[in-house]
Amino acid sequence: MxxxxxxxxxxxxxxxxxxxxxxxxxxxxxxxxxxxxxxxxxxxxxxxxxxxxxxxxxxxxxxxxxxxxxxxxxxxxxxxxxxxxxxxxxxxxxxxxxxxxxxxxxxxxxxxxxxxxxxxxxxxxxxxxxxxxxxxxxxxxxLEPAAVAAAAVLSARVEPGERIAVVGAGTLGALCLRMLSLSSPAGLAVTDPRAGRADTALACGATRFESGPLPAGGYDVVVETAGAAGTAATAIALARRGGRVVLTGIPGQASAVDPVAIVGGRLTVTGVFGAPPAAWTHAVRLFAAGLLDxxxxxxxxxxxxxxxxxxxxxxxxxxxxxxxxxxx
CATH class of the missing domain: 3.90.180.10 (Medium-chain alcohol dehydrogenases, catalytic domain)
Incomplete structure (x- = not known):
């Protein structure tokens, strides 16, 4: 083609x-x-x-x-x-x-x-x-989008017992949920305006699905996967002070992010572009071990x-x- x-x-x-x-x-x-x-x-x-x-x-x-x-x-x-x-x-x-x-x-x-x-x-x-x-x-x-999800999850440096939120429940978001669930989080919430994504998100390990907003400032780690206008700002608003945010989506138009929220909240914000070899290896190992389907x-x-x-x-x-x- x-x-x-x-x-x-x-x-x-x-x-x-x-x-x-x-x-x-x-x-x-x-x-x-x-x-x-x-x-x-x-x-x-x-x-x-x-x-x-x-x-x-x-x-x-x-x-x-x-x-x-x-x-x-x-x-x-x-x-x-x-x-x-x-x-x-x-x-x-x-x-x-x-x-x-x-x-x-x-x-x-x-x-x-x-x-x-x-x-x-x-x-x-x-x-x-x-x-x-x-x-x-x-x-x-x-496994290609899974490798990108692995890059995001590895960048987040998640520890057991942390509160995690994912913005977006499409393919990339669902793969992130599955991998994040392996870290034994205290809670794994996801927000997506498409209510029809709820069953898939919950099956991938989410403990909470909302088609509306999640509590601002309530999460240790936030992973953004939607790439829509405003979702980066949404992810930053969800993180607690001192929290970590990983952005994977690239919106089709310019998206404003408030630097005061980042600096004042002392947030660590990481971007993911594709997947390095280490992320590929991580995703393939999970797949081969039966931990990622x-x-x-x-x-x-x-x-x-x-x-x-x-x-x-x-x-x-x-x-x-x-x-x-x-x-x-």
Missing amino acids: VVQEPGTYELVTEDPPEPGPGEVAVRVAAAGICGSDRELVEGTRPAAFVRYPIVPGHEWSGVVAATGPGVEPRLTGRPVVGEGFRNCQVCDRCREGAANLCSAGYDETGFTRPGAFADTLVLPARLLHVLPDGADLRAAAL PGPLVTHELDLAEFGRAMDLLRGTDGDVGKVLLRP
Whole structure:
């Protein structure tokens, strides 16, 4: 599925790409679709973060079909997921483990390099995370957003017995709830205006769901996952003095945040952009250990040819629409 330019996409047939030195070819099992893919189609993604024409698809799972020169042949046939950022490995940020902040410039599968809305995906073997044999590849397709959730949770430095709030109960919020619940919090509340998200949030470990506001200043840790106008300010208002706030969402418009609330409240505010390798490793380990199962968050599975319908589902406001997967 190729997005030629904003507003124009088509299903094309090409010869499968061959892996080069240090690369693998992965037979795609499933690929998730998210808001950033909608931005590609609608042309609202910032120009620095997209290169047209582009095959989208940065959330995926699959099986290694072929290995290029210099890659261990025994990888063939193994179930895998993979990191999206094509980092340089030599800059200061890469060397300190923050490959998602690579100084060589932004380069990511599904945005500047061909992604997983295709039969076959080629990427550097060093970006792979090998899954256990027999892994549920349907659920594993959500390990990319799970890695972002892991980055947020690790940044929050949660301790047992703390009071935690999550702003937003979409896919990312639900994954954060599941991981945060593993830390034995005294309370795990979530707010989302979509009341239909309540059952999913509670199943993921939330102890309280509100479609309206939560008590201001009542939480040790707040994780914002919604990326809507005003949700960053909401998250900051929920934190107690001296609390910690993690922001993961990027709103489509400028969003004001009161520095007095941050400075006067002596808050620690952390931003998350994508996921570094350590967060990927954390998410994959939880998945392999059976402590994280993203599968129940999938509500729709469509053929790749139904890309247009998937986009319509993504644009809707139906609380019954969770993660949409595309199958090649």
